[in-house]
Amino acid sequence: MKFAVIVFPGSNCDVDMYHAVKDELGEQVDLVWHDADNLDEYDGILLPGGFSYGDYLRSGAIAHMSNVMAAVKRAAEADKPVLGVCNGFQILLESGLLPGAMLRNKNLKFICRTVELSVENDETMFTSLYEKGEKISIPVAHGEGNYYCDEATLAKLKENNQIAFTYASDVNGSLSDIAGITNEKGNVLGMMPHPERAVDELLGSADGLKLFQSIVKHWRNSHVVNA
Amino acid sequence: MYKVKVYVTLRESVLDPQGKAVQQSLSSLGYQGVEEVRIGKYMELQFDDSVRDVEGTVKEVCEKLLSNPVIEDYRYEIEESAKQ
Numbered sequence: 001m002k003f004a005v006i007v008f009p010g011s012n013c014d015v016d017m018y019h020a021v022k023d024e025l026g027e028q029v030d031l032v033w034h035d036a037d038n039l040d041e042y043d044g045i046l047l048p049g050g051f052s053y054g055d056y057l058r059s060g061a062i063a064h065m066s067n068v069m070a071a072v073k074r075a076a077e078a079d080k081p082v083l084g085v086c087n088g089f090q091i092l093l094e095s096g097l098l099p100g101a102m103l104r105n106k107n108l109k110f111i112c113r114t115v116e117l118s119v120e121n122d123e124t125m126f127t128s129l130y131e132k133g134e135k136i137s138i139p140v141a142h143g144e145g146n147y148y149c150d151e152a153t154l155a156k157l158k159e160n161n162q163i164a165f166t167y168a169s170d171v172n173g174s175l176s177d178i179a180g181i182t183n184e185k186g187n188v189l190g191m192m193p194h195p196e197r198a199v200d201e202l203l204g205s206a207d208g209l210k211l212f213q214s215i216v217k218h219w220r221n222s223h224v225v226n227a
Numbered sequence: 228m229y230k231v232k233v234y235v236t237l238r239e240s241v242l243d244p245q246g247k248a249v250q251q252s253l254s255s256l257g258y259q260g261v262e263e264v265r266i267g268k269y270m271e272l273q274f275d276d277s278v279r280d281v282e283g284t285v286k287e288v289c290e291k292l293l294s295n296p297v298i299e300d301y302r303y304e305i306e307e308s309a310k311q
Contacts, residue, residue, distance in 0.1 A: 148298060
């Protein structure tokens with residue numbers, strides 16, 4: 001399986017994401033600059049964390065207008081897995097690939113620590129190797145991770161089982177403690193916590209690795225004969 | 228030439244943690260009468276004469292980039308300005 005890690009000016013978790021896929025997951029991966037207009041050769045798209053365009057205007061607002069995002073949208077329409085982490089999640093929200101928006105953390109502080117998440121949906125292509133209700137330790141590092149959407153959207157997220165991860169206890173004021181959501185089809189996941197920073201016990205937790213392994217498992221099942 | 232003033236504010240239904248902190252700070256300074264503070268953004272855009280439909284363009288850029296309709300409202304003022 002071949003992944004693209006999209007790099008925007010100001011991305012700073014791109015190398016962590018690259019390392020997670022190449023060295024811990026053992027799959028192919030390229031760093032792809034934001035002006036690329038074709039992602040056809042990739043089976044999975046990863047939008048890393050950081051501060052694209054310095055978070056000017058709003059987090060993710062300028063990055064979502066960049067050239068590569070049209071190709072990311074085409075990949076999402078083609079049912080390829082698209083994962084946005086932290087700033088990547090904010091970019092997916094700005095681009096409309098996922099519903100809702102991010103507000104400043106409730107306590108106005110940049111929160112950087114390992115938190116406990118609950119797996120809410122273990123039937124997505126990103127979470128199939130977890131158990132529903134499983135508690136996992138994944139670091140967060142954000143100032144704007146306070147997820148917001150209107151009531152109708154929240155009801156729809158719940159009804160369609162689009163909430164993939166919640167915080168086990170309140171971290172940033174997020175609505176319904178939402179930490180990560182998928183689109184309706186389930187092939188686009190945005191999450192504030194950083195699974196790529198939790199792929200080896202040396203890093204303090206390897207709980208994030210199963211997320212990447214789930215993606216590969218899903219891809220093998222649908223693309224490799226006799227998998 | 229047109230000078231366009233754009234104001235982007237959080238929607239009424241959206242909590243504003245920054246505004247709340249400022250309101251509490253004002254209150255501790257003794258300004259008890261300040262009931263609520265909402266923080267927004269103010270932007271100035273300068274349009275040259277090549278833009279035919281200034282108002283239409285302003286609405287378009289407000290919706291596409293300058294504001295996020297999920298959490299924000301916008302309003303604008305358009306002023307004719309002399310060439311510099």
